[in-house]
Amino acid sequence: VVEIDGRTWEPRVLRYIVSEDCGRMINPRVVEGQIAGGVVQGLGGVLLENFVYDGDGNPVTTTFMDYLLPTATEVPDLEIGHIVTEATSNPGGFKGMGEGGAIGSHAAVANAVADALAHLGVTVTTTPLGPSHIFELVEAARS
Amino acid sequence: MKPAPFEYDAPTTLAEAVELTNSLEDAKVLAGGQSLLPILALRLSRFDHLIDLGRIGELIGIERANGTVTVRAMSTQADIGASAVVATGVPLLAKATPFIGHFQIRNRGTLGGSLAHADPSAEYPAVAVALDATLEVAGPSGSRRIPASDFFEATFMTAAAEGEILTAVHFPVWAGATGFAVEEVARRHGDFALVGVMAGVRLEAGKVAHAGVALFGVGGRPHRATAAEAALVGSAAPVSDLAEIGQLAVGDLDPPDDIHASGAYRRQIGAVLVERALHTAIQEAISHG
Numbered sequence A: 001v002v003e004i005d006g007r008t009w010e011p012r013v014l015r016y017i018v019s020e021d022c023g024r025m026i027n028p029r030v031v032e033g034q035i036a037g038g039v040v041q042g043l044g045g046v047l048l049e050n051f052v053y054d055g056d057g058n059p060v061t062t063t064f065m066d067y068l069l070p071t072a073t074e075v076p077d078l079e080i081g082h083i084v085t086e087a088t089s090n091p092g093g094f095k096g097m098g099e100g101g102a103i104g105s106h107a108a109v110a111n112a113v114a115d116a117l118a119h120l121g122v123t124v125t126t127t128p129l130g131p132s133h134i135f136e137l138v139e140a141a142r143s
Numbered sequence B: 001m002k003p004a005p006f007e008y009d010a011p012t013t014l015a016e017a018v019e020l021t022n023s024l025e026d027a028k029v030l031a032g033g034q035s036l037l038p039i040l041a042l043r044l045s046r047f048d049h050l051i052d053l054g055r056i057g058e059l060i061g062i063e064r065a066n067g068t069v070t071v072r073a074m075s076t077q078a079d080i081g082a083s084a085v086v087a088t089g090v091p092l093l094a095k096a097t098p099f100i101g102h103f104q105i106r107n108r109g110t111l112g113g114s115l116a117h118a119d120p121s122a123e124y125p126a127v128a129v130a131l132d133a134t135l136e137v138a139g140p141s142g143s144r145r146i147p148a149s150d151f152f153e154a155t156f157m158t159a160a161a162e163g164e165i166l167t168a169v170h171f172p173v174w175a176g177a178t179g180f181a182v183e184e185v186a187r188r189h190g191d192f193a194l195v196g197v198m199a200g201v202r203l204e205a206g207k208v209a210h211a212g213v214a215l216f217g218v219g220g221r222p223h224r225a226t227a228a229e230a231a232l233v234g235s236a237a238p239v240s241d242l243a244e245i246g247q248l249a250v251g252d253l254d255p256p257d258d259i260h261a262s263g264a265y266r267r268q269i270g271a272v273l274v275e276r277a278l279h280t281a282i283q284e285a286i287s288h289g
Helices: A028-047 A100-120 A131-142 B014-023 B036-041 B077-082 B084-089 B091-099 B103-108 B111-117 B123-130 B226-232 B242-249 B263-288
Strands: A002-004 A011-013 A016-020 A078-082 B007-009 B027-030 B049-052 B062-065 B068-072 B134-139 B142-147 B152-154 B165-172 B177-186 B193-204 B207-216
Touching (some): A002 A100, A011 A028, A011 A100, A016 A028, A016 A100, A100 A131, A131 B263, B014 B027, B014 B049, B014 B134, B014 B165, B027 B036, B062 B084, B068 B084, B077 B103, B077 B111, B084 B091, B091 B123, B091 B193, B111 B123, B111 B165, B123 B207, B177 B263, B207 B263, B226 B242, B242 B263
Parallel strands (some): A016 A078, B027 B049
Antiparallel strands (some): A002 A011, B062 B068, B068 B165, B134 B165, B193 B207
16 A cells, blocks of 8 residues: 655555465564565665666666665565465475565555556556656646 | 775864864864765765864853854764753754654764755755854864855855864744744655755744745755745734745745756755645644744
């Protein structure tokens, strides 16, 4: 669930719910850590991270002061649900895991931003979606 | 990366620091290290000598006397945030402090360092401008005072001359029915603002008697919104046309583009933030009235 300030265009993730099925969990804390890491990659990729190059092709986001990664304050409490359907193809009932958080989160976050802006006639086709990017999308839709 | 090698001096008196600053070749004053140390570590700059002001007792402390709160330059942002004298005498300075970096940074960063560095996106320079603070600098020929409105000249450029050290900042205490507010938009908590606003108002008999509004992140130095202030003074509180006042505040602004936000974004959101900050400040002033 993403909320966007309708005047400053700051996006904020209010709620993030993710569920996965990795069969029998050997260590649930490791499973949740993997999911959290993947989700945060998606949050960062959509809302913050951006490789920027100047007109001559030189990278200009060469430090972590310019290339913005999500930190603890940018990540909402993640609500994680576990569905356990044990695999029958191995004795332990295990399945792979670790990508579930990362694969869904980019699309989920970008689609949530797009949905929050849809009533303004905005079509979101690129990321990142920081406040200035959203402002430009809204301005373009209005004109 | 690590900084290029430098000689480190840690004088214990201001006189000694001024002497070192003026006698050593290629020396830079270290006032906490919030900005200077990353600059050195990234090798954006290098100096042969660093003169650490952190051990000079006379540069630390916060006092209130005769309607003025004096914050000495090496008071840390953490000290300022925790000071009862600041909270009651200069509420805007207290309110701005949590927006600076994170608490680990505020344990090192100082008021003087922030003002002397003069980053146009920083909070404290805009507080000093909005409140008409006076900055005191010391050099080989003694000390002098510079109004905040004259101190900030351009990005990283101030009216302090080569060899002068910022020693203290004098903030006038706004008495009576006053309210203050900070608004800013940053990409992440603790990042430099894309655009921000410091606002203060004082009411008399239900009308705005005095207003101080400064925007930051919109150019080379804090922008004092004098047209907006003039329009506010005399208005009955609560003020109904704050959106127009917000537009007045950005009227002559042409903020720069950078990788985080366009100038057009900074300008438009600056107006929104002025409106919001003034709304909050006026509500607070009414509740104090």
